[in-house]
Amino acid sequence: MEFIVGKYNYWIYICLMMIGFYAMIGKRNLVKKLIGMNIFQTSIILYFISTGSKKGATIPIVEHGASAIQAGQYINPLPHVLMLTAIVVMVSTFGVALALLLMIYRRYHTLEEDEILRLRR
Template sequence: MEQFTASIIAKYNYWIYVTLMMIGFYAMIGKRNLVKKLIGMNIFQTAIILMFVSSGVKIGAKIPILDKHKALEHGIGVAGVVNPLPHVLMLTAIVVSVSVTGVALAILLRIYRKYGTLDEDEILEKLGK
């Protein structure tokens, strides 16, 4: 039991991401309103972005912006600088998330123009007649 709690405390960050992901996932599959589904998808993306950024953390390291002349003369210790690769990946992932949100909102507006509602059940009813 003590080993279990110790392992939870060592990896507490994953619990945060999984909880955030569960909130977003529940909103995506449990809610009947399309805008709420979209907001759930955004929360899901935020959880994934947080997880990736945290995978680059090193305890006691600095941000990946170096002193140019010092770096050119003496070189850089790998353990002293945070891993820059997840930051780059997530920078592009945020832009994709913005684009996806924009296109999804456009499609939602188009659905509202045609059916006059954003509720899933009412749209299905109007489609079925």
């Protein structure tokens, strides 16, 4: 029971990662592949954030006039920093991917992978 309570959320993150991975390699539509890539990245970010949480701690903002700060009172802020920048980089790479997709559509007039491969031949 202790094992399940401590670990169940890791298993759900792995399920999310499997959904994204399946969409990346199993679907033929390029937009679906892009959604799968986003789900994959979000699951990795979720895992990182969950490593920083502590039981019985509060959010990492010091309240006004607090004198003695113990490390156990506040959540670990380091994963938050790393993942905050990762989210913004995620949306900019998403913009570049959409630009590439727009150029593919202007050239081949389709977004299906097999049709593009057939037209290239």
